[in-house]
Amino acid sequence: MYHIEVRHLKKYYEVHHKAPGFWGSLRSLVRRETRTVRAVDDISFTVAPGEIVGFLGPNGAGKTTTLKVLSGLLYPTAGEVRVLGFTPHERQPAFLRQITLVMGQKQQLLWDLPAIETLLINKAIYEIPDDEFRRTLDELTELLELGTLLTKQVRKLSLGERMKCELAAALLHRPKVLFLDEPTIGLDVTMQAKVRQFIAEYNARYGATVLLTSHYMADVAALAKRVIIIDHGHLVYDGDLETLVQQVAPYKVITVTLRQSVSPSVLKPFGHVLAANGVKVSIQVPRGTTSRVAARLLQEFAVDDLTIEEPPLEEIIQHVFTGGIREASPDVA
Amino acid sequence: MRYVRLLWLFFKNSLLVEMEYRVNFALNTLLSVLWLGVRLAAVLAFFVHRPTIGGWTLPEALIVLGLFNVFSGIIDAVLRPNMDQIVEHIRKGTMDFILTKPVNSQFLASLRVFVVWNLADVVLGLGVIVYALGRLDFRPSSAQVAVFAALLVAGVVIVYAFWMLLVTLAFWFVRVSNITELFSTFFTAGRFPVTVYPDWVRWLLTFIVPVALLTTFPAASLLGRLTATYALLSLGMAAGLLVASAAFWNYAVRHYASASS
Numbered sequence: 009m010y011h012i013e014v015r016h017l018k019k020y021y022e023v024h025h026k027a028p029g030f031w032g033s034l035r036s037l038v039r040r041e042t043r044t045v046r047a048v049d050d051i052s053f054t055v056a057p058g059e060i061v062g063f064l065g066p067n068g069a070g071k072t073t074t075l076k077v078l079s080g081l082l083y084p085t086a087g088e089v090r091v092l093g094f095t096p097h098e099r100q101p102a103f104l105r106q107i108t109l110v111m112g113q114k115q116q117l118l119w120d121l122p123a124i125e126t127l128l129i130n131k132a133i134y135e136i137p138d139d140e141f142r143r144t145l146d147e148l149t150e151l152l153e154l155g156t157l158l159t160k161q162v163r164k165l166s167l168g169e170r171m172k173c174e175l176a177a178a179l180l181h182r183p184k185v186l187f188l189d190e191p192t193i194g195l196d197v198t199m200q201a202k203v204r205q206f207i208a209e210y211n212a213r214y215g216a217t218v219l220l221t222s223h224y225m226a227d228v229a230a231l232a233k234r235v236i237i238i239d240h241g242h243l244v245y246d247g248d249l250e251t252l253v254q255q256v257a258p259y260k261v262i263t264v265t266l267r268q269s270v271s272p273s274v275l276k277p278f279g280h281v282l283a284a285n286g287v288k289v290s291i292q293v294p295r296g297t298t299s300r301v302a303a304r305l306l307q308e309f310a311v312d313d314l315t316i317e318e319p320p321l322e323e324i325i326q327h328v329f330t331g332g333i334r335e336a337s338p339d340v341a
Numbered sequence: 342m343r344y345v346r347l348l349w350l351f352f353k354n355s356l357l358v359e360m361e362y363r364v365n366f367a368l369n370t371l372l373s374v375l376w377l378g379v380r381l382a383a384v385l386a387f388f389v390h391r392p393t394i395g396g397w398t399l400p401e402a403l404i405v406l407g408l409f410n411v412f413s414g415i416i417d418a419v420l421r422p423n424m425d426q427i428v429e430h431i432r433k434g435t436m437d438f439i440l441t442k443p444v445n446s447q448f449l450a451s452l453r454v455f456v457v458w459n460l461a462d463v464v465l466g467l468g469v470i471v472y473a474l475g476r477l478d479f480r481p482s483s484a485q486v487a488v489f490a491a492l493l494v495a496g497v498v499i500v501y502a503f504w505m506l507l508v509t510l511a512f513w514f515v516r517v518s519n520i521t522e523l524f525s526t527f528f529t530a531g532r533f534p535v536t537v538y539p540d541w542v543r544w545l546l547t548f549i550v551p552v553a554l555l556t557t558f559p560a561a562s563l564l565g566r567l568t569a570t571y572a573l574l575s576l577g578m579a580a581g582l583l584v585a586s587a588a589f590w591n592y593a594v595r596h597y598a599s600a601s602s
Contacts, residue, residue, distance in 0.1 A: 129347070
């Protein structure tokens, strides 16, 4: 039994095309030219209960559209979608009670009132009994470190504080499936980490299924073991994040700080020199040889510091989009 | 029960928000009184040279005016502010939050905010009706009051449903204030008993833009002048329009593309 099942999902939009300028506007009044945008074009995947899946793709790839179809906001053009056994776009109350949608760029909190008022409205909407409400609120307050934030006027909160309250409002009814669309957008690094940690905790505590989109690779790397990558409405990769990294980027980066600078040519035999910045040098090394190369470096040079890192995820994803995955992934249709 | 509780919460929240603008409250009430004065003057002007217009004496016509005031209060307190909200929700895409809640989305979207002070118009309007009945020295029977109350409720339903039919167009056009302005223009015709208008206007105001059902019909029922057929017409229209507005809303939601991302 899967929590989310998507089979051959397609979502096309008709958009009006307007030539620029005044005459363009005038002409479009008379004759509207429409163009079909294939936001999602034949995507299939399944998500098991309790899984956290990272949804990646460049802007306009179809991530948000897919989330909206899954949460029942959009009608699919074709294909079959089941979430918790329901057909989302029927928007049955029993379905809506078990899901939630959090969008980093939109807020449901009432702007002029303290966040607690929105929570009380949601309590009434989801018909949460008093004692359960208090218990959940206590837990969320603890997990999100809400403190006294809930009783402050929403417009007086910082972006990060608002996002915390937003999450509390969205999770009050303890949904089984979470659709998170850019939940950390615009937040500073510490706040991002906190939101991330919260999502992980929530998932662990309630066994909730999480489908998450984010621009910040750190979010995805920290939370999701599995990623789904889509581009131009097509599924490009679906699988383990680690496997993806190994396939697309079969190397690691060793960065050493030397006691005295050396010429880059001396380092050539160790691997591909990415940057030689005086005493600080970065070398790209094949995965399997990393520890051996590191040992040799330590042996042959006076080294102050040495770190071994995974290549930045941004780079890997970039690589996927420029076609690097085609030979690497077994899942390409 | 859940809906009553929600309604109460929304009302309370709106009150909380407005408490912050107390000066606004004073100004609004003053404006309500001024507007009532203007409306009264307009009606009085018609009676300067004649004892009746369209078969209605001045105090009788005042009942119609009182009802007009009641409904303009409801429009300003409930319908207009919620329309603005709906347009905002569609423009910004926050309608998503309404549509993912397990309650009737039309209810949630259309009865969310109240400009409570504008309800002063409702109170003033009812005051005018009581005053007019006093001037007439007429005590309606309890049956007449009951029919009046039913028609008043029907009127509220009609104006809500009709307004929602217009506002739902926002799902396609986003900006709908021009359309509702058009309604307001027709609505002002409701200050007078419809019998003052030529036949075709009367027909228009009864069946197309049902303004007569809001003011003239309940007033006539209070005075014991409304036939059962017309009372039933009003109730039927209310039910029909409510069903139509719900159907249109659901149709619109299905076509909702939810703005931006």
